[in-house]
Amino acid sequence: MMTRIAVLLALTLGLAAQAMASPVSPSFNVLIYHHVDTGTPPSTSVTPAQFREHLEYFRDNGFNVVPIDQAVDAVLGRNNATLPEKALVITFDDAYRSVYTEAFPLLKEFDMPATAFINTEPMDAGRSLWMTWDQAREMHEWGIVIANHTTDHENLMNYYDEDEQAWVDAVAENIRTAQRRIEEEIGEAPPYFAYPYGEYTEAIADMIREEGYIGFAQHSGGVYSGSDFRGVPRFSADGIYASLNTLPTKLASKPMPVDYDTVPEMLTTDRQPSMTIRVRDMSDMTQNLNCFVNSEWTDAEWVSSDTFRLAAQEPLRDGRNRFNCTSRSRTGNFFYWYSQPWVVVSE
Ligand SMILES: [Zn+2]
Structure with missing residues (x-):
């Protein structure tokens, strides 16, 4: 009898300790990739073999790759969404063709969801380094989320205008055009936006929120209920950041609960x-x-x-x-x- 009480007590204390251990629970980390290829610029690439190693690492080390909707909804307390510990969201920026030819087959093999933030102009122009709309549709049908990364990947700082409102309006128009193209081609366009180069001003971030988007930036860190949802952090996982000597510490980290x-x-x-x-x-x-x-x-x-x-x-x-x-x-x-x-x- 004493033993059972002791076990119950230990369990209760254990649960209390666990609850105390996670002031940011639920939380998740987002990874950014670009090319998954061998002949593309090394700083924004992982090889297909490296990408496979990453997916194996996630699978074999208790990480849970979840859909972006589930992750965002859970930290915002929406739609009764919940998150497992060690939740990861995989994202690709720029709509490169190798995401379709190399990453997509591996995502299917490992049954892991992902989001592709795309630029609509190079796709509309049929440029060979970029995926086609047919390829994006095929990925979307399987469950890859296709989201907005502007029409042209211009740094939003380059819209500089002394009239700040004119600057913000020009950026907003670009993003609305990209969103409309995604809707036309894919059938739906989710409320997620990734800033080119991860750079923005306060006024642009406010516009992103007013337009109804969750913004995705390019500085490192995790996401929790107290995050700035105009520009949540993501960890780079390609180039020099792809090494499985350094990436695991980041994958296992939690967002510091800053105000x-x-x-x-x-x-x-x-x-x-x-x-x-x-x-x-x-x-x-x-x-x-x-x-x-x-x-x-x-x-x-x-x-x-x-x-x-x-x-x-x-x-x-x-x-x-x-x-x-x-x-x-x-x-x-x-x-x-x-x-x-x-x-x-x-x-
Ligand atoms: Zn980009």
């Missing part, structure tokens, strides 16, 4: 930007942060029990830079992950 009201805009004219980030729930993480400014290890300072500050110690280069901070879970074998992208422009 996105304290997160700065990525576009900055400040050469030495800083961020002061509040963590909403410190119960499962320590103040032992591992932070990097680009690839330089940099000390972060705790300004209160739940708020840390990280500043560039030297001027950043023009264009894309990043701050990255992780903290080990107190109770699980994983890191909480937060990444801040910066796009530095001259005044």
Whole structure:
């Protein structure tokens, strides 16, 4: 009898510990791929053999590749959706043909869902490096989600106009055109949008939300209920990031539960930007942060029990830079992950 009570007690405590271990539950990580090919630019490619190794790794290590709808609905508390632990969403950007010829057969073999964020203009023009609409339809019929990555893959910063509203309107028109083409060709166009190069302004992000989209960015990190759904993070899984020496740590990470009201805009004219980030729930993480400014290890300072500050110690280069901070879970074998992208422009 005592034994049974002891077991019940252990189970109850175990469950309590597990619940406490996940202040961000449910959460998921998103992976970005581009080409799945041997002859394409290495920085945006995995080989078909590497892609197979990734899918085998997910399958053999308890990861659950789930449809994008299920993942988004679960963290937003919609449609009674739930998520397993170690949930992953696979995405491909740019509609390259190798997604159809190389990745699609492997996704079918492993029975894993995915989303392809496509550019409609190269497909409309029938360019040989891109998939055809027939191929996109065939993937969609199997269950691949076909979603919006603009018509032409122009960096949204290039729509620069001193009149900010004119800038936002031009971008919105591009995205509406792409959405209409997807609807015409595929029959449905889901409310997901991936920013070319992962770069945007606050005004563009607000427009994305007003137009009803969940935005997908290109800085690293996971997604939970407190995320900024105008631009959720994704982990790059191709090029130098494809290695199974480094990718598993990211796959196993959970989003640091930061308060996105304290997160700065990525576009900055400040050469030495800083961020002061509040963590909403410190119960499962320590103040032992591992932070990097680009690839330089940099000390972060705790300004209160739940708020840390990280500043560039030297001027950043023009264009894309990043701050990255992780903290080990107190109770699980994983890191909480937060990444801040910066796009530095001259005044
Ligand atoms: Zn792209």
